[in-house]
Amino acid sequence: MADYTKMWTDLGLNLDNHDALLENLGGAYQSIFMSQEHRPEGMGYFDFVMSEAHGLRIQELRDEQEAGRKIIGSFCVFVPEELVLAAGCTSVGLCAGADFAQEEVEKVLPRNTCSLIKSFFGFKLGKVCPYMEVSDLIVGENTCDGKKKSFEIFSQMVPNFFQMDLPQNKAPMARKLLKHEYEAFIAKLEEMTGKRIGLEDLKQGIAAVNAKRNALARLSKLRMANPSPISGLDALLINQIAFLDNPVRFTEKVNVLCDELELLVKEKKGVKVENAPRVVISGCPMAIPNWKVPAVIEAAGAVIVGEESCIGERGQRNTTDASADTIDGLIDAVVDRYFKIDCAVFTPNQERVEHIKEMAENTNADGVIHYGLQFCQPYIMESFSVEKTLEKDGVSVLRLETDYSQEDMGQLSTRVEAFVEII
Ligand code: BJ8
Structure with a gap:
């Protein structure tokens, strides 16, 4: 990587902390990703993006800023990238997947907060996340209690924060609330850019995001083959990078990879042997660099063939209908698309169980591993009905509850190995 010290200093990063994080990350990446066998060549691009995630990509975002674009950071797949692009802005995901500055975090948050929330607080307090620091606006979404209450504190730590309220059920009034919030978000973007979003802008924003989702859907479909042509770890990595990379370039690279995977499927070349145990992961999102559970599963000899997660199917499933010829009609289409997301903060949430079942069927999975982050009430509570129904x-279902630490690795491996053996 080139020398980005000046850029990181300008962004206000703590260089010592940041070096420590990158060293850790680099080591984990080498041992988890680069040691895999039979990786498709197309993964080379995604390895490169990861190696430059704090370098070249941040430089690109700063160049965009210089050219007048605003960078919008968010923590939830309910923030529509279509609207951000339509406003001439760039969207980046800020969820974090590693423990950092935990002592500092526990001075402002209760200990029994989920790792995902603690992690983005740690990244902020430790000054190690260039995406957070480069963002012109950070959107906090009222989803679970942990997120919405922690945003009361987090909003004081950043210069420009926008709170987005979200419904908790799928009633008609809830849809109205979602539309209202998206209109308020549009107004905020327009105020920041000084420019109204036009019909063509929104059409183009929708087209770019639809293309990205279609490419990811193509990837999901290819994973249904037996043997699967790509590991679950690599597929997860691609879904994680979807939140950071330039959307047009990302789409192109996913499609190039899919062309290669199509050939591998035809030749029956897989990342693991034919009939290796096939697993769907379901539950809380896994943000970069949270690769712990997938690494354990694939080290146990299974192949992950789908992620029912916001960094995966739940976040990317369904495209937006771009056929309306008024702005209001397109906003309605955006609302309709996002209103289908079956996050566990909704109640009742029977659709999610149905989707997991459907994914297990479509991917020919031998079992589902439900991944709940400790202290995440929405997903852990739902895991009981998921298990019962499936x-x-x-x-077969294995329910795991874990956090970002490495302390339970031994116990996780034992449970996963036993599960993989019986499915
Ligand atoms: S739409 S899943 S991205 S809210 S793990 S912080 S739920 S206590 S992340 Fe999510 Fe949007 Fe829903 Fe998706 Fe709370 Fe649970 Fe922590 Fe979580």
Whole structure:
């Protein structure tokens, strides 16, 4: 990587902390990703993006800023990238997947907060996340209690914060609330850019995001093959990078990779042997660099064939209908697309269980591993009904509850190995 010290200093990063984080990350990446066998060549691009995630990509975002674009950071897949692009802005995801500055974090948050929330607080307090520091606006979404209450504190730590309220059920009034919030978000973007979003702008924003989702859907479909042509770890990595990379370039590279995977499927070349145990992961999102559970699963000899997660199917499923010829009609289409997301903060949330079942069927999975972050009430509570419903239908389920630490690695491996053996 080139020398980005000046850029990081200008962004206000703590260089010592940041060096420590990058060293850790680099080591984990080498041992988890680069040691895999039979990786498709197309993964080279994504390895490169990861190696430059804090370098070249941040430089690109700063260049965009110089040219007048605003960078919008967010923590939830309910923030529509279509609207951000339509406003001439760039969207970046800020969820974090590693423990950092935990002592500092526990001075402002209760200890029994989920790792995902503690992590982005740690990245902020430790001054190690260039995406957070480069963002012109940070959007906080009222989803679970942990997120919405922690945003009361987090909003004081950043210069420009926008709170987005989100519904908790799928009633008509809830849809109205979502539309209202998206209109308020549009107004905020327009105020920042000094420019109204036009019909063509929104059409183009929708087209770019639809293309990205179609490419990811193509990737998901290819993973249904037996043997699967790509590891779950690599597929997860691509889904994680979807939140950071330039959307047009990302789409192009995913499609190039899919062309290669199509050939591998035709030749029956897989990342693991044919009929290796196939697993769907379901549950909390796994943000970069949270690769712990997938690494354990694939080290146990299974192949992950789908992620029912916001960094995966739940976040990317469904495109937006771009056929309306008024702005209001397009906003309605955006609302309709996002209103289908079946996050566990919604109640009741039967659709999610149905989707997991459907994914297990479509991918020919031998089992589902439910991944709950410790102290995440929405997903852990739902995991009981997921297990009950799926097992009634003959799908084996393993419920895991963990955090970002490495302390439970031994115990996780033992449980996962036993599960992989019986499925
Ligand atoms: S739409 S899943 S990205 S809210 S793990 S912080 S739920 S206590 S992340 Fe999410 Fe949007 Fe829903 Fe998706 Fe709370 Fe649970 Fe922590 Fe979580």
